[in-house]
Amino acid sequence: MNALSVRGITKRYANHTALDQVDITVPERSIYGLLGPNGAGKTTLIRIINQIINADSGEITLFGERLRPEHIGVIGYLPEERGLYKKLKVGEQLIYFARLKGLSHSDAVTKIKVWLEKFEIKDWWNKKVEDLSKGMAQKVQFISTVMHEPKLIILDEPFSGFDPVNAQLITDEILKLKEKGSTIIFSTHRMETVEDLCDHIALINKSKRILEGTKKQVKDQYKTNTFAVTHRGSFQFANDLYELIGQKRIDDDLHQSLVKMTTEGSPNQLIQDLTRVTEVFSFAEKIPTMSEIFITLVKGQNHE
Amino acid sequence: MNKIWLIIQREFLNRVQKKSFLVATILVPLIFPALMAVLVYVAVEQKKNATKEVILYIDESGYFKPDTAKFVFSPFPGNLENGKRAFEASENFGLLYVPKFELTAPEGIRLYTKVNPSPSDVSDIEKIFENHIRDLKMEQLNIDQEMLNRLKTNVEIDVKISEGGVEKSSDSKVSAGIGMASGILMYMFIFIYGAQIMQGIIEEKMSKVVEVIVSSVRPFQLMMGKIIGLASVGLLQFLIWIVLISTLSTVVLGFFGLQSPSQEMMQMNEQAQQVAAAQGPNSLEFVKVLNQIPWAYLLGCFVFYFIGGYLLYGALFAAVGSAVDSPAEAQQFMFPITIPMLVSYFALFTFILEDPHGTISIWLSIIPLTSPIAMMGRIGFGVPLWQLAMSMAFLAVGFVVTTWFAARIYRVGILMHGTKVSYAVLAKWFLQKG
Numbered sequence: 001m002n003a004l005s006v007r008g009i010t011k012r013y014a015n016h017t018a019l020d021q022v023d024i025t026v027p028e029r030s031i032y033g034l035l036g037p038n039g040a041g042k043t044t045l046i047r048i049i050n051q052i053i054n055a056d057s058g059e060i061t062l063f064g065e066r067l068r069p070e071h072i073g074v075i076g077y078l079p080e081e082r083g084l085y086k087k088l089k090v091g092e093q094l095i096y097f098a099r100l101k102g103l104s105h106s107d108a109v110t111k112i113k114v115w116l117e118k119f120e121i122k123d124w125w126n127k128k129v130e131d132l133s134k135g136m137a138q139k140v141q142f143i144s145t146v147m148h149e150p151k152l153i154i155l156d157e158p159f160s161g162f163d164p165v166n167a168q169l170i171t172d173e174i175l176k177l178k179e180k181g182s183t184i185i186f187s188t189h190r191m192e193t194v195e196d197l198c199d200h201i202a203l204i205n206k207s208k209r210i211l212e213g214t215k216k217q218v219k220d221q222y223k224t225n226t227f228a229v230t231h232r233g234s235f236q237f238a239n240d241l242y243e244l245i246g247q248k249r250i251d252d253d254l255h256q257s258l259v260k261m262t263t264e265g266s267p268n269q270l271i272q273d274l275t276r277v278t279e280v281f282s283f284a285e286k287i288p289t290m291s292e293i294f295i296t297l298v299k300g301q302n303h304e
Numbered sequence: 305m306n307k308i309w310l311i312i313q314r315e316f317l318n319r320v321q322k323k324s325f326l327v328a329t330i331l332v333p334l335i336f337p338a339l340m341a342v343l344v345y346v347a348v349e350q351k352k353n354a355t356k357e358v359i360l361y362i363d364e365s366g367y368f369k370p371d372t373a374k375f376v377f378s379p380f381p382g383n384l385e386n387g388k389r390a391f392e393a394s395e396n397f398g399l400l401y402v403p404k405f406e407l408t409a410p411e412g413i414r415l416y417t418k419v420n421p422s423p424s425d426v427s428d429i430e431k432i433f434e435n436h437i438r439d440l441k442m443e444q445l446n447i448d449q450e451m452l453n454r455l456k457t458n459v460e461i462d463v464k465i466s467e468g469g470v471e472k473s474s475d476s477k478v479s480a481g482i483g484m485a486s487g488i489l490m491y492m493f494i495f496i497y498g499a500q501i502m503q504g505i506i507e508e509k510m511s512k513v514v515e516v517i518v519s520s521v522r523p524f525q526l527m528m529g530k531i532i533g534l535a536s537v538g539l540l541q542f543l544i545w546i547v548l549i550s551t552l553s554t555v556v557l558g559f560f561g562l563q564s565p566s567q568e569m570m571q572m573n574e575q576a577q578q579v580a581a582a583q584g585p586n587s588l589e590f591v592k593v594l595n596q597i598p599w600a601y602l603l604g605c606f607v608f609y610f611i612g613g614y615l616l617y618g619a620l621f622a623a624v625g626s627a628v629d630s631p632a633e634a635q636q637f638m639f640p641i642t643i644p645m646l647v648s649y650f651a652l653f654t655f656i657l658e659d660p661h662g663t664i665s666i667w668l669s670i671i672p673l674t675s676p677i678a679m680m681g682r683i684g685f686g687v688p689l690w691q692l693a694m695s696m697a698f699l700a701v702g703f704v705v706t707t708w709f710a711a712r713i714y715r716v717g718i719l720m721h722g723t724k725v726s727y728a729v730l731a732k733w734f735l736q737k738g
Contacts, residue, residue, distance in 0.1 A: 072519070100307055100520035
């Protein structure tokens with residue numbers, strides 16, 4: 001079953017269209033990366049999923065059910081523009097948020113205590129948020145997003161403002177939540193996050209979804225049959241089955257070349273052909289990074 | 305509904321648990337009377353100790369009879385030119401020049417001063433002339449003071465308001481006092497608590513907690529929760545004040561051997577009148593009037609108009625708060641909110657209290673934006689039931705309209721950061737689809 005299915009969502013404002021017939025499908029228990037440049041419409045889409053604003057048309061289903069107001073309790077949302085009540089104490093604040101999500105007072109207290117224990121910050125209960133450091137506040141904010149055990153967690157730029165230690169802590173927690181059965185949607189610019197964590201991605205540009213699939217599908221779609229070869233000495237191909245894109249010297253007479261297969265062929269064939277002309281030290285397919293795909297697609301579109 | 309309730313609770317507790325709430329709630333009933341007492345004391349002392357200003361005068365008519373109640377008049381021997389020069393060089397307040405004139409046409413009297421004299425100073429001097437000329441004219445006509453005194457008859461009309469056959473005494477001064485006090489109180493409450501709504505919303509925007517909240521509740525629920533939560537704080541504060549003030553005044557007046565109005569209200573008429581009787585007939589009448597003031601009715605009306613007016617304006621304050629990123633920016637949108645409040649406030653003093661049953665007064669007390677203050681101004685004078693009912697109904701409708709209006713701006717505004725907001729932008733937000 002899909003955790004989330006968005007079909008034909010359109011949202012228009014007075015002088016621009018924020019989302020134009022956007023479809024996305026988020027499989028259950030996946031980590032889904034929602035990518036796109038600034039102003040592409042990611043935040044609008046996320047707000048529509050969170051029922052903060054309404055779409056003009058289109059349909060959203062959450063775990064097979066049409067999106068309803070009660071689904072608020074099923075979703076955990078960490079907005080990009082996030083914050084806490086400065087004057088409230090950590091405990092009070094978390095209880096308030098949990099109750100707004102529909103938890104009872106006693107449930108809220110139990111669950112919050114578990115999380116504070118997990119992050120080893122039990123003694124913060126009576127601290128006011130304004131007395132916490134930024135990193136500390138981020139932890140509290142993260143707890144407020146996941147304490148009600150949401151089945152779908154939506155994180156908008158979750159790591160902005162986190163130091164590497166805390167970012168790792170949060171990453172670990174996200175992976176644990178996935179293990180426990182949660183589905184996670186990331187909206188981010190940070191491609192390393194996408195490379196490391198996401199198994200599905202969608203790219204939104206200029207209000208349209210221009211790409212969706214598993215990370216492997218996407219990469220397969222955009223790989224160029226190019227291989228990086230480390231070899232001794234320089235060489236040239238005698239035929240036009242291969243195209244030598246570049247060759248550079250690394251060390252002494254050790255060179256690295258980028259070889260593109262112009263026809264359908266197997267990597268084995270290429271290795272065989274290479275061994276005839278040079279001594280091969282390493283051989284690897286050059287798979288495009290998410291960042292490269294992102295830039296290619298967005299740039300390509302914006303130049304149209 | 306349950307979520308609105310949570311928000312109301314949170315907002316209520318946030319404010320009530322603050323020390324500033326406790327301080328304001330306890331100190332205001334103490335500070336205000338103390339402040340008033342100090343002001344009255346200073347004013348009285350100043351009047352007592354003030355040295356009278358000196359006015360030089362040149363009287364060519366022979367009709368000027370100095371009255372030294374307010375000024376010291378000192379004659380200047382010489383003509384006007386010399387007089388002016390002497391006055392310029394002196395520290396005196398003024399130079400009064402009285403040329404020759406006919407009693408029938410007293411013209412050409414001039415007052416030279418260094419600073420602009422107050423209207424009361426000028427009219428005091430005019431009175432001196434008018435009184436003296438009147439005496440002279442009476443003499444010419446052979447009327448003496450005794451005859452005049454005999455002509456004069458003092459008539460006092462006892463105002464009784466007849467309502468369903470029951471006669472009630474009334475005192476327009478008491479009614480005006482009630483109108484003024486409750487009008488000012490209403491104005492203060494709406495502004496103070498309205499501004500707090502705005503501040504609260506701006507804080508939520510600035511700390512960026514708002515999007516976290518609206519992912520759990522509808523923006524409308526958040527707005528209403530805040531407005532209602534603060535209304536209950538205001539109401540609580542008001543009720544504490546009422547209790548404190550009536551207790552305090554009972555204690556203080558008891559200390560001075562007097563009885564407070566609220567106590568009289570609670571006690572038997574007879575007993576109160578006995579006390580009042582000891583203080584002479586005037587205060588007896590006063591106590592009677594106070595006794596007949598329907599305090600519960602007034603309090604009920606005040607609470608209704610406070611809640612209604614507060615909700616009506618609260619929604620507008622909420623809309624402003626949602627549109628801006630900082631309190632400084634809010635200033636530009638306060639104008640349309642402040643105007644009807646100021647209009648009703650000034651109207652209260654200029655004509656509502658003077659003419660509570662005039663057409664404008666009636667309309668101001670029915671139009672929702674001005675009715676909370678205007679109606680409280682009129683209420684002490686007795687307002688026909690149909691007007692009160694209409695005004696209340698309109699206020700309720702007005703509240704629904706402003707809330708609807710505010711909610712449309714609020715839902716968009718709270719999610720906007722760093723947008724330059726103008727009235728055109730607000731209009732666009734208002735028209736924007738969900």
